[in-house]
Amino acid sequence: HTTTSAVNKGRPVVPTQEGRSLDALHSIPVHKLRAQAAATEALTVPESYPHFTPFVENKKQYDEMYKRSIEDPNGFWGDIAKEFHWEKQWDEEHISYNFDVRKGPIHVEYFKGGLTNICYNALDRHVAAGHGDRVCFLWEGNDLDQDRKMTYGEVLEEVCQLANYLRSQGVQKGDAVSIYMPMVCELPIAMLACARIGAVHSVVFGGFSAEALAGRMEDCKAKVLITASGVMRGNKKIDLKAIADSAHTMAAKSGHTVPRVVVYENERAGGRAACSFTEGRDVWYAEAIAEQAKTCEVEWVEAEHPLFLLYTSGSTGKPKGVVHCTGGYMVYAHTTTKYVFNMQPGDTYWCTADCGWITGHTYLTYGPLLVGASQVVFEGVPTYPGPDRCWRVVDKYAVKQFYTAPTAIRSLMRAGDLYVKEHLRDSLRILGSVGEPINPEAWRWYHDIVGDGRCPIVDTWWQTETGGHMITPLPNAWAQKPGSATYPFFGVVPVLVDEKGNEVKGEGEGYLCIKQAWPATLRTVYGDHERYETNYFKPFPGYYFSGDGARRDKDGYIWITGRVDDVINVSGHRIGTAEVESALVAHAKCAEAAVVGYEHPIKGQGIYAYVTLMEGVEPTEDIRRELINTVRGIIGAFAAPDVIHWAPGLPKTRSGKIMRRVLRKIAAKQEDELGDVSTLADPHVVEQLVALRGH
Numbered sequence: 287h288t289t290t291s292a293v294n295k296g297r298p299v300v301p302t303q304e305g306r307s308l309d310a311l312h313s314i315p316v317h318k319l320r321a322q323a324a325a326t327e328a329l330t331v332p333e334s335y336p337h338f339t340p341f342v343e344n345k346k347q348y349d350e351m352y353k354r355s356i357e358d359p360n361g362f363w364g365d366i367a368k369e370f371h372w373e374k375q376w377d378e379e380h381i382s383y384n385f386d387v388r389k390g391p392i393h394v395e396y397f398k399g400g401l402t403n404i405c406y407n408a409l410d411r412h413v414a415a416g417h418g419d420r421v422c423f424l425w426e427g428n429d430l431d432q433d434r435k436m437t438y439g440e441v442l443e444e445v446c447q448l449a450n451y452l453r454s455q456g457v458q459k460g461d462a463v464s465i466y467m468p469m470v471c472e473l474p475i476a477m478l479a480c481a482r483i484g485a486v487h488s489v490v491f492g493g494f495s496a497e498a499l500a501g502r503m504e505d506c507k508a509k510v511l512i513t514a515s516g517v518m519r520g521n522k523k524i525d526l527k528a529i530a531d532s533a534h535t536m537a538a539k540s541g542h543t544v545p546r547v548v549v550y551e552n553e554r555a556g557g558r559a560a561c562s563f564t565e566g567r568d569v570w571y572a573e574a575i576a577e578q579a580k581t582c583e584v585e586w587v588e589a590e591h592p593l594f595l596l597y598t599s600g601s602t603g604k605p606k607g608v609v610h611c612t613g614g615y616m617v618y619a620h621t622t623t624k625y626v627f628n629m630q631p632g633d634t635y636w637c638t639a640d641c642g643w644i645t646g647h648t649y650l651t652y653g654p655l656l657v658g659a660s661q662v663v664f665e666g667v668p669t670y671p672g673p674d675r676c677w678r679v680v681d682k683y684a685v686k687q688f689y690t691a692p693t694a695i696r697s698l699m700r701a702g703d704l705y706v707k708e709h710l711r712d713s714l715r716i717l718g719s720v721g722e723p724i725n726p727e728a729w730r731w732y733h734d735i736v737g738d739g740r741c742p743i744v745d746t747w748w749q750t751e752t753g754g755h756m757i758t759p760l761p762n763a764w765a766q767k768p769g770s771a772t773y774p775f776f777g778v779v780p781v782l783v784d785e786k787g788n789e790v791k792g793e794g795e796g797y798l799c800i801k802q803a804w805p806a807t808l809r810t811v812y813g814d815h816e817r818y819e820t821n822y823f824k825p826f827p828g829y830y831f832s833g834d835g836a837r838r839d840k841d842g843y844i845w846i847t848g849r850v851d852d853v854i855n856v857s858g859h860r861i862g863t864a865e866v867e868s869a870l871v872a873h874a875k876c877a878e879a880a881v882v883g884y885e886h887p888i889k890g891q892g893i894y895a896y897v898t899l900m901e902g903v904e905p906t907e908d909i910r911r912e913l914i915n916t917v918r919g920i921i922g923a924f925a926a927p928d929v930i931h932w933a934p935g936l937p938k939t940r941s942g943k944i945m946r947r948v949l950r951k952i953a954a955k956q957e958d959e960l961g962d963v964s965t966l967a968d969p970h971v972v973e974q975l976v977a978l979r980g981h
């Protein structure tokens with residue numbers, strides 16, 4: 287009976303692990319891809335979608351634009367940027383970057399010399415052009431009877447009021463503001479208010495725990511926290527303010543006291559009466575803005591001024607604060623939104639993502655407003671009160687572009703076609719997918735049933751770090767293959783590299799890297815530029831390394847296979863296995879834990895945790911529950927393990943390294959494909975684990 291001693295709690299997080307030695311990367315699941323590619327012929331020809339005129343009409347036009355975007359990025363992005371208001375024009379040669387660690391520090395710069403403001407461009411610019419009465423937000427609450435419309439003019443006024451309030455609290459250019467809110471209009475409004483005064487927002491998804499919020503507020507030394515009394519998600523009431531309160535206490539204990547907490551009153555989730563309130567520190571949102579003027583002077587910022595921090599999980603260690611800056615991000619968010627969704631000003635668009643993730647930043651708060659669209663902001667969940675909610679909302683507002691995640695598509699698919707068919711959906715023109723690879727079956731259902739075969743699918747591959755779409759179809763411009771993200775967006779040069787870092791040309795598979803900067807490249811990891819370089823630029827010198835594997839087929843189409851590092855993608859939520867492991871070992875009875883992803887029919891990937899208990903502790907149902915609750919408490923409910931596999935021992939090499947490959951195979955019930963296990967210190971561990979697999 288081999289077990290680990292209590293001293294050896296958890297996987298040590300050694301700094302050098304950050305740079306993922308190549309043998310730590312998973313191999314690319316080539317067999318899966320080949321099968322997929324063989325089963326999916328090019329599906330549709332552009333002519334079969336007659337319902338709109340695309341900005342990019344065909345592959346030839348794309349090729350020309352793409353060529354220019356790569357060969358003359360200064361001119362290509364410069365021309366687009368002219369559509370915006372710049373308080374001061376950028377220099378002609380505005381781009382400079384270094385992606386090669388061997389040549390010095392990694393840096394990226396766009397629109398050098400320019401001064402602008404993204405809030406001005408998202409709101410004031412449209413109002414000044416006479417579109418103040420255009421609907422900006424179509425808010426749809428959790429319950430069917432809750433909705434609210436806000437025009438661009440109204441949103442601008444409220445943004446100004448909040449911006450004035452933040453200024454009155456001493457928030458200055460460059461200061462961080464944490465936002466922990468449900469999907470109410472005030473969430474994107476808070477983000478825009480920060481941007482208006484040059485403050486840096488850090489939105490923390492409302493599903494994160496107090497501890498996760500505390501860590502993030504502390505890391506960026508937030509000056510203000512904007513939160514809400516609570517939120518209803520389906521039938522569940524979530525007491526956001528109580529969580530925010532404990533986060534505040536935790537952050538204070540570790541040395542950072544957030545001086546001011548602004549609380550938005552969400553009446554349906556309890557409202558004031560049910561909400562704790564700390565005099566002197568807390569202020570009600572409505573009262574904070576009530577006295578403020580409805581105009582507010584814009585803070586013009588340098589193009590490279592940081593716009594936001596967004597914490598995201600990596601292979602190891604604490605979540606990283608990904609930093610995006612103003613100018614390049616603004617132009618890229620706008621351009622991708624416009625071309626990928628073929629979006630015209632005034633279009634009614636709906637992205638189901640929460641603003642707590644990058645999709646909600648780029649394709650809810652910023653992109654659609656920069657274009658001037660009217661968009662749905664949805665507080666609830668796609669299956670409440672029934673699995674037809676999405677299609678009901680699509681009809682209610684006549685949504686033209688709909689953007690969601692494969693996990694939602696799969697769960698709605700499972701509910702059955704009837705829920706879809708009882709609604710018209712005739713306003714739909716384009717359907718988007720994001721967050722994880724979409725399986726061809728879900729793709730076809732989305733295309734044939736939801737879109738009635740009339741709407742092209744844009745399967746958009748990108749990441750928190752890339753700020754915007756990187757590899758994606760353009761609607762109607764070329765034939766689609768279900769499951770392939772197809773071709774790179776303008777300015778993006780994806781390459782596949784092998785273990786040695788050599789580019790794989792033509793047909794083949796490899797690690798997905800990006801060869802040159804694009805406008806929304808992440809600029810750094812907040813407070814740790816070295817981690818930025820180590821994580822993204824050292825694995826394959828000369829390239830940005832995405833962490834994904836991919837294959838290029840004979841037609842040049844790119845197929846993403848998923849993460850090759852220790853990051854898993856659960857319902858489109860990105861989770862670091864190391865974070866779940868350290869949460870598990872925080873439980874007193876857990877000696878050691880190893881977490882891997884496994885294929886899950888709805889979530890894409892599920893969380894599979896191998897747990898070794900302390901010497902003498904017998905596994906019980908209670909301990910299983912406690913372990914899961916520990917993870918909920920430390921990270922958030924969405925990171926709760928789906929499977930706990932009791933493990934008397936873990937497969938380790940003689941040097942003590944856990945062989946995760948073996949754990950992934952056992953979780954996948956593919957122990958016949960274990961490969962070489964001769965380097966294991968104790969090969970019997972494998973049989974033992976297989977025997978203990980309780981499912």
Ligand code: WT7
Nearest residue numbers: 720721722723745746747748749750846849860
């Ligand atoms: C990871 C990034 C991009 C916004 C939401 C997730 C996976 C994302 C796709 C896609 C296959 C995809 C990748 C990527 N991913 N979109 N269309 N096809 N995989 O952002 O949390 O930063 O996660 O999501 O594995 O690396 P994120």
